[in-house]
Amino acid sequence: MTPNEKAEMNFEQHLRQNPYPGRGLVMGRASNNDWLILYWIMGRSTQSRNRRFAAENGTLRTEPVDAKLVADPSLIIYEAMLELPGFYLVSNGDQTRTLHQVLAGGGTFDQALATREREPDGPNFTPRISGMLNLKEQPTVMTLSVLKANSIDPQFTDRFTYRPSLPLSGFGFGVTTYSGDGSPLPSFAGEPLLLPLAGDAKTILDKYWNALDVENRVSLALKRIPDKGGPSEIMVRNRF
Numbered sequence: 001m002t003p004n005e006k007a008e009m010n011f012e013q014h015l016r017q018n019p020y021p022g023r024g025l026v027m028g029r030a031s032n033n034d035w036l037i038l039y040w041i042m043g044r045s046t047q048s049r050n051r052r053f054a055a056e057n058g059t060l061r062t063e064p065v066d067a068k069l070v071a072d073p074s075l076i077i078y079e080a081m082l083e084l085p086g087f088y089l090v091s092n093g094d095q096t097r098t099l100h101q102v103l104a105g106g107g108t109f110d111q112a113l114a115t116r117e118r119e120p121d122g123p124n125f126t127p128r129i130s131g132m133l134n135l136k137e138q139p140t141v142m143t144l145s146v147l148k149a150n151s152i153d154p155q156f157t158d159r160f161t162y163r164p165s166l167p168l169s170g171f172g173f174g175v176t177t178y179s180g181d182g183s184p185l186p187s188f189a190g191e192p193l194l195l196p197l198a199g200d201a202k203t204i205l206d207k208y209w210n211a212l213d214v215e216n217r218v219s220l221a222l223k224r225i226p227d228k229g230g231p232s233e234i235m236v237r238n239r240f
Helices: 003-016 095-104 109-113 201-211
Strands: 024-029 035-042 051-056 059-064 079-084 087-091 128-134 141-149 157-162 171-176 193-196 217-225 233-238
Touching: 003 171, 003 193, 003 201, 024 087, 024 128, 024 141, 035 079, 035 087, 035 128, 035 171, 035 201, 051 217, 051 233, 059 217, 079 095, 079 217, 087 095, 087 217, 095 109, 095 128, 109 128, 109 141, 109 157, 128 171, 141 171, 201 217, 201 233
Parallel strands: none
Antiparallel strands: 024 035, 024 171, 035 217, 051 059, 059 079, 079 087, 087 128, 128 141, 141 157, 171 193, 217 233
16 A cells, blocks of 8 residues: 555545544645644534634634633643744643643653643543644654543543654645544554645645534635744634
8 A cells, every 4th residue: 555545545534534533643744845833623512613713923813703612721721832942832632731741841842741641621631632743853853642531440541642654745744633433532542643634735734624524614725834944824624
């Protein structure tokens, strides 16, 4: 199986044919070698669907569509993408800010996430998924993390960190919070998925937006970063 066939198979099985992969992120390289970071949110409840993305100066955040409907903002309102010189961060929760603070103070990605646990939303215990592109190091280092509930005792957190070899142009690696629908929702399992990132930014944005389940998709964002680093650009697609 070629890399392209493998990436498209993962895309079809884990995203297009999956009604609920949950929140997800993909990091990789565009066809022109720009760096790309994709992040999306999904929702089944009114509370989860009452959100949209807003982007400004390299920061992506979630915000309520109707503030009066927000019962508990703690797990749904957060900064999803943040930057430091040479560092580009993404996550599905407020651990993005934890990463930013620790890195700004001279710490590391691993040290930052050592202070965090899976989300406290039993019985699902949603995994915390995070990613970092470190363009300060050459060659660039890509890091992905999944913090998820232990399968025997969900009060404990299992920690998985991945530093895959850099993908070829047109490919990326991705993780999601869930492997599919269910009650409770089954957590993502296994290594990061090889996924397609071929084409221009709008083509990629459309491809992933159209693959997400129409009833459950909420928002999708794509950050584009020059090959050697520098100012980024964020494109956003919102349901509301």
